[in-house]
Amino acid sequence: MKKVITYGTYDLLHQGHLNLLRRAKALGDYLIVGVTTDNFDIERGKLNVRNNVMERIKAVVDTGLADQIIIEEYVGQKIDDIQKYGVDIFAIGSDWEGKFDYLKEYCEVVYLPRTEGVSSTQLREESMPTIKLGIIGTGSIAERMVLESKYVSGVELTAVLNPNISEAKIFAEKYGIENVYDNIEEFSKAVSAAYVASPHLTHYCYTKYLLQQGKHVLNELPFTLAENEAKELFDLAYAQKLILMDAIKTAYSPAFRHLITLVKSGLIGDVVDVEAAQSTLEPTPRKLDASMAGGGMTEDADFSLLPIMMLLGDNYNSISFVSKMKNGVDIYTRCMMTYHNATASFKIGLGIKTEGDLVISGTKGYLYVPAPWWKPSYFEVRFEDATKNKKYFYSYEGEGLRYELQEFVSNIFYGRSQNRHLPHQLTVSMAKVQEIYKSGEHRIIIE
Ligand code: CTP
Numbered sequence: 001m002k003k004v005i006t007y008g009t010y011d012l013l014h015q016g017h018l019n020l021l022r023r024a025k026a027l028g029d030y031l032i033v034g035v036t037t038d039n040f041d042i043e044r045g046k047l048n049v050r051n052n053v054m055e056r057i058k059a060v061v062d063t064g065l066a067d068q069i070i071i072e073e074y075v076g077q078k079i080d081d082i083q084k085y086g087v088d089i090f091a092i093g094s095d096w097e098g099k100f101d102y103l104k105e106y107c108e109v110v111y112l113p114r115t116e117g118v119s120s121t122q123l124r125e126e127s128m129p130t131i132k133l134g135i136i137g138t139g140s141i142a143e144r145m146v147l148e149s150k151y152v153s154g155v156e157l158t159a160v161l162n163p164n165i166s167e168a169k170i171f172a173e174k175y176g177i178e179n180v181y182d183n184i185e186e187f188s189k190a191v192s193a194a195y196v197a198s199p200h201l202t203h204y205c206y207t208k209y210l211l212q213q214g215k216h217v218l219n220e221l222p223f224t225l226a227e228n229e230a231k232e233l234f235d236l237a238y239a240q241k242l243i244l245m246d247a248i249k250t251a252y253s254p255a256f257r258h259l260i261t262l263v264k265s266g267l268i269g270d271v272v273d274v275e276a277a278q279s280t281l282e283p284t285p286r287k288l289d290a291s292m293a294g295g296g297m298t299e300d301a302d303f304s305l306l307p308i309m310m311l312l313g314d315n316y317n318s319i320s321f322v323s324k325m326k327n328g329v330d331i332y333t334r335c336m337m338t339y340h341n342a343t344a345s346f347k348i349g350l351g352i353k354t355e356g357d358l359v360i361s362g363t364k365g366y367l368y369v370p371a372p373w374w375k376p377s378y379f380e381v382r383f384e385d386a387t388k389n390k391k392y393f394y395s396y397e398g399e400g401l402r403y404e405l406q407e408f409v410s411n412i413f414y415g416r417s418q419n420r421h422l423p424h425q426l427t428v429s430m431a432k433v434q435e436i437y438k439s440g441e442h443r444i445i446i447e
Pocket of ligand 1: 007008009010011016017020091092093094095096113114115116117118119120121122
């Protein structure tokens, strides 16, 4: 019996898939079809797959062409499968021509003609109205978002806003953005959604105006600097049935998402402490500018509060800060929080360097994410018995902003008002921490 194997995602199963499966089956007597898992697709950069793995498997079953279905979940699995199932022929579409020649050592490799004019990507794009996205702000994070947006389907970058029109024009020209504005009223008319990456103190006003105009908003951190402002914005978004998201990029990255689910499922026992740190020796001048709400807390505290609040919640009993100040901004802050059953702490340095790692301590073991933990691609779970330690690896593509943008687009598409990866309540609580810090309460200043 001649065994043939082929692999794919098979999202929104289409005629091209059917033709391919028929041709593959015709090469032998028995067809094995490998369907990728959702995680494996995310890892290899396919962020926008519409059907989940069960739906995709069912679609392949329904073709009646597969004699056996297996799931593909890791790089290198093809060699293992070929040996395990005694495969004679590996078949794949001609779009992969040459890419699987390394399998010739194990079996025959056949590239089958690809059906022209249809693909899952095309079907996804056709079934989804393109979101006209505008960017407010032209700083480095806005630049990174422009580059990252190219990896997310369903968005078209159509407008940029900067009150300084010449800066907006330079930005638009550099990145080929059609519409340039210096005022929110005109900008808002040109977009269906906006990414707010303007100076901290303007986040609240821009976001509020955009929501009032019926626009979806992805708002950079710090979301707002006051609890009631954050709450008001979410209330407005609910009332208007709009998507409002906190752009803490770490929250949406594959590694961080998995880390949270692993810890919540009890892998390291009960969490008793979360400790995070972040520092840079090269802060931009804006980060040290008191008139623009610069300083370590506003710049970076939300990153550290993310694992703390995702794992321990926001019902802490006490919070205190120690800060070293320079020209009215905190260049170093250490924060300590206590919960009824746990503690948490973080350190932030602007011009002071420290190890930027994350340690989550539990009753059975601990989870260690090395620096830069806020751009995670690897972490380790460690136990008393070191033979049980395990390392976990993930992709963290480019600047990592594509993950949050993809989630934003998919939330708009599915009308998902709740944020699956960062509950709104926690964003509100992070704004409250900013407010407490700003009030000077529970804060000690050192020389
Ligand atoms: N395929 C094909 N003809 C098409 C589309 C896909 O022959 N028009 C083949 C691919 O070459 C591959 C298999 O179908 O062997 C599964 O591909 P998959 O990546 O699931 O489908 P695509 O439509 O290419 O998906 P996407 O657009 O997400 O890349």
